[in-house]
Amino acid sequence: MSAFATRASRGAGQRCPWELVSMGGHSDSERGAVAWIIAEALMRQRCGKVTHAFDSWRAATLGGTPLTGQRRQLxxxxxxxxxxxxxxPAAKPHHGVPGHVGEWLWYLLALESPDTPARVREYLTPPKDNVNDxxxxxxxxxxxxSGTGPELLFRLWEMKKYTGKDDSVTDTVRGAWDQLSEHGINYVISQIAWADREVSGDVGIFVSELADLWxxxxPSSGAGVSVATNTSAAPKQRAFTTAHERIPHLRHDGQLEGxxxxxxxxxxxxxxxxxxVWTAL
Structure with a gap:
């Protein structure tokens, strides 16, 4: 994924630094390659341990032969x-697809983000199977x-998509921070059950403390907002400047990301x- 992206750090010195990931200007084949990376990854995740379902989907999609019978049903x-x-044709656009694709863009980019001198990733949740969950x-x-402060840190992320005509993601970003401020504790709790099955040791103990820490x-808690949007709507330099005002209980430096x-x-x-995803079905 990162091979098709230009990643630039923005907002140095503000409470919420952010990253601009540009994936524009690609040829049709490059654009198709990025779409395939996402489709393949999400179907692998959705099928989980039913690996023959994923294998059948992948073979049929690449081979251009639709599935039939029980395998198609599966x-x-x-x-x-x-x-x-x-x-x-008269139905409203399916907004769940762009939202879900936006979540997978964030996830795959996060998965490929290298560790830094300040921190090493221990755990990363994949996107939910249903955008309505x-x-x-x-x-x-x-x-x-860092050698100072908490040894373990967590960041709760909210993902949004913006496909409007105003070419401004400002309201979408603000709404995401407001959502985290109001419902963040519920989101943390929903993540605990998932993470608790995946981690152990000191990380497992840390997971049991997330709700109180939030x-x-x-200082070990924190939040992030990611927005997937059109190239024309992406801010070039300024964004997330008022994030700390929308979620004031996260008041320590380094707690906010965009x-x-x-x-x-x-x-x-x-x-x-x-x-x-659907071509073989």
Whole structure:
């Protein structure tokens, strides 16, 4: 994924530094390659331990031969909660697809982000299978390398997409911070059950403390907002400047992070991912 992206740090010196990830200007084949990376990754995750379902989907998609019979029923059950196409031409656009694709963009970019001198990633949640599920969109746990402060850190992430005509993500960013401020504790709790099955040792103990740490605004807690949008709507220099005002209980330096992922005609890109997921069905 990162091979197709230009990543630039922004907002140095402000309470919420952020990253601009530009994925515009690609050829059709490059754009298709990025869409395939996402489609393949999310279907692998959705199928989970039912590996023959993923293998069948992948072979049929690459081979251009639709699945039939029971195997088609099986793979469809994994794909349709988000990606089933709308048959009625008069129906409203399926906003769940761009939102889900935006979550996977954040996840794959986070997965490929290198460790830094300040922290090492210990745990990263994959996106939920259904965009309508309640709870936080992402949770990352880090081990600090700073030598001072908490040894373990967590960041609760909220992902949004912006496909409007005003070419401004400002209101979307503000709304995401407000959502984290109001419902963050519920999102943290929803993540605890998932993470608790995946980690052990001191990280497992840390997971059991996340809810209290969030409510306290403890230095080990933190939050992030990521917005996937059109290239034309992406801010070039200034964004997330008032994040600390929207979520005031996170008052310590380093607790807030932001990301903007910019893709040419993002709704069309999301439709391409949907087509790749559904083409064998």
């Amino acid at each position: 793979v469809t059950a994994f794909a349709e909660p988000v990606f089933k196409p709308q048959i009625d 309640s709870g936080g969109d992402g949770l990352v746990i880090y081990r600090s390398r 409510l306290e605004g403890h 990301m903007i992922v910019a893709i040419d005609d993002f709704p069309d890109f999301a439709r391409h991912v949907q087509e790749l």
